[in-house]
Amino acid sequence: MVLVTLVRDYINRMLQDISGMKVLILDSQTVSIVSVVYSQSDLLKKEVFLVELMDSISKSKESMSHLKAVYFLRPTSENIQLLRRQLANPRFGEYHLFFSNILKDTQIHILADSDEHEAVQQVQEFYADFVAVDPCHFTLNIFSNHLYMLPVAMDPSNLQHYCDRIVDGISAVFLALKRRPIIRYQRTSDIAKRIAQESGKLMYQQESGLFDFRRAEISPLLLVLDRRDDPVTPLLNQWTYQAMVHELLGIQDNKVDLRTIGSIPKDQQEVVLSSEQDAFFKANMYENFGDIGMNIKKMVDEFQQIAKSNQNIQTVEDMAKFVDNYPEYRKMHGNVSKHVTLVTEMSKIVEERKxxxxxxxxxxxxxxxxxxxxxxxxxxxxxxxxxxxxxxxxxxxxxxxxxxxxxxxxxxxxxxxxxxxxxxxxxxxxxxxxxxxxxxxxxxxxxxxxxxLNIARNMARGLKGVENVYTQHQPLLFQTMESISKGRLRDVDYPYVGNHYQQARPQDVVIFIVGGTTYEEARSVALLNSTNSGIRFILGGTAILNSKRFLKDLEEAHRQIRSSSTGV
Missing domain, CATH: 1.25.40 (Serine Threonine Protein Phosphatase 5, Tetratricopeptide repeat)
Structure with a gap:
């Protein structure tokens, strides 16, 4: 529950202490951060009657002085400039400003100077600068994800921006966890080294006071890896539920867009797949495709039994009971049809593409x-x-x-x-x-x-046979986590940043993959965490990949490198 809970707590604190009708104003990135952990009905319970994007608010002139504005934004120079213009002509009764990461002193001064009407009630930093898709899996949703493959000299300003965004996201995770890590990185990757060193500089020098949580216990570990160390995992078809949905249909911020598929009912055209909001999905997200079909059939049978009992409404008491249970009945109906639709569509694709x-x-x-x-x-x-x-x-x-x-x-x-x-x-x-x-x-x-050891393990696995030929692959990340658990991660391959070394086995490990994670890797993390080994792993990356996205990134990097070398 760790990451989802941390972000939810921040949003709760933002909204619950401000009474009355509110408008929540987000930017293109914080809208993803909020949407994966907070539903529309959650927002309504906190008296949020309107959710607007920063860009559209800037274009509107309509006065809404009856509403209190709660802003939750990334502290970018673009957002600060938009806010400055909005504060010059306040449209809302009150302004409550929350930022997802560390504000610079200059940005605070700009906001103070802009608030001539004294409309701003508070300015706070709430460190939720990452998208918590699952309890131990986060992404930064970086659009230009291919940049990690480009040579530094080719696009230095965009690459610096890319690295800055990653360092911001990683630092927010540790500020939310209230911990300062020991940092290691993959030796063969220049970009992993750069991000590890810049993260260390921020946490141990530039903002050392902010990261000084004064805890005597064992420091957590941050390990920065490069996607190119395991290009196989994002190229494979997937056969466990969450990973398969992403591979065949695509998941963005825990939502699946089914609008391009034939005759889907309107309420099923965009469906939410969240382990926090859907008990069936939580129980089955790591199960393989064959078992999912059986489990959905059980769910359909249960629903039919409930539906049949609801048809036997004969007395006023029966009717009252049905009305009481109606929201749950509707929710179950929506859940059944959602999962049936997803499995049906995936079965068609599996058949069509052999x-x-x-x-x-x-x-x-x-x-x-x-x-x-x-x-x-x-x-x-x-x-x-x-x-x-x-x-x-x-x-x-x-x-x-x-x-x-x-x-x-x-x-x-x-x-x-x-x-x-x-x-x-x-x-x-x-x-x-x-x-x-x-x-x-x-x-x-x-x-x-x-x-x-690996040769022996592979031979043993070959002799025993594999339970399921389609899910025998294990991502390289699994071996890396095993090495960490056993204290066998080689210093020569994964050096430390600075003079900070791990004296004992860490209890918390954040692994960040530059270039993106996969749901197959997230499954490995969840399964290893469930064994209660004494170590909690958290996985993060620049994007969440399926084979289509990985190939698109590869193609874009290839195109840019070719055009720069030919001068086109």
Whole structure:
């Protein structure tokens, strides 16, 4: 519950101490921060009758002096300038200003100078500068997520802005947790090193007083990783509920947009998937697809029993009882139809794209050796007209990552076949992935062939067989967390920032992945946290990836690098 609870508590404190009718004013990023932890009905209970975006408020001239304005904004120079203009001509009765991160002294002076009408009642920092999608998983929703792949010299100002946003998000997490961490980073990644060092500078030098929580207990660990250390996880099809919905339909701020799908009822066109608001989803978000179907059938059967009993309304007492239970009945009805719709749509996609066939080969490429058999399987799928362009591309990428050093001739054959079969294929994209995330660039033992313990583990798993061929893959993050738990994270691969070293095993670990996280990794974190190992892991990243988003980022970075080198 940790992150969701922290952000909810901040919003509660913002709204409950201000009596009367309120308007809540958000920016394009804080609207996501609030929406994942607070529903519309929660806001109404706090007498918030209007939610507006900062941009639209700036354009309106209408006076609303009967309302108290509660602003919750990121402390950007753009927001401060918009606020300055709004305070010059106040439209609301009172102004209560809350910022999601640290305000600069200059920004405070600008606000003080602008408040000539003395409309501002309070200015506070509430450190919720991250989107808490799940209790132990957060994202920064950074739009230009591809920037981490660009050379520093190519776009220094945008890259600095990107790094600043990450450091802001990480520092807000630790300010909300009221802890100052020991910081480590992935040695092979320049951007991970830069973010780790800038985070250390902020927490130990520039704002050391703010982070001085005076606790004698063991410091938490912040570990900064680079997505390119594990390019396999975001390329795979997923077969557990939350990850699969994101892969096939897309989740944004815990919402699934179904408007592009045929005849969906109006109330089902955008559905919320939140472990906080939906008990069925919370119980099933990490279950595999086969079990989900069975569990939804049970839920439908239960609902039909309740619906049948509601048809037997014969007395006034029966009617009163039904009316009392009606909100719950409606909620259950909405939940049943939501999950039935999602599973039905995903089943159609699985069938259309022959994903069971595709995924079996993907998992073999990710988890098992055997280059000859892999080449034959990928070739057959490239020749299969039912396999989509995106699935062909992912298969060749997974093969290239696995066998880049072993079979250059066969790899070239696959490149040629891919170009011939897929009109949308961008030449050089697979080679660009290898330049970005090939074996020479990675720190971790992605395929378990360097470390004797991993080789033994893979052999044992191969002998025992796997319960489900579609979910045998484990992200590299799982091994990293195991190494932390056992005190085996190598200093040479993951150096410390400054002179701050971990003396004992940490109890809280925040792992931040520059370039984005996946729901498969979030599932690994949740499962490991549920074992009560004495360590609580929190996962964060610049975005939440599915294969489509990962490929889009790769394509955008490739395009920018090519155009800068050709001068186009």
């Amino acid at each position: 994903l069971m066939l595709v995924s079996q080969t993907e998992q073999e490429l990710a988890c098992n050796g055997g280059q000859g058999a892999a080449f034959e399987a990928v070739t057959n799928l490239l020749n299969n007209d039912n396999v989509s362009d995106i699935d062909r591309l992912r298969l060749v990428m997974l093969y290239a990552l696995r066998y880049e050093k072993e079979s250059p001739v066969q790899l070239m054959q696959l490149f040629n076949k891919l170009a011939a079969k897929s009109a949308k294929y961008k030449p050089g994209l697979v080679q660009f992935l290898l330049k970005q995330a090939g074996v020479d660039k990675r720190t971790g033992d992605l395929y378990g062939n360097r470390d004797l």
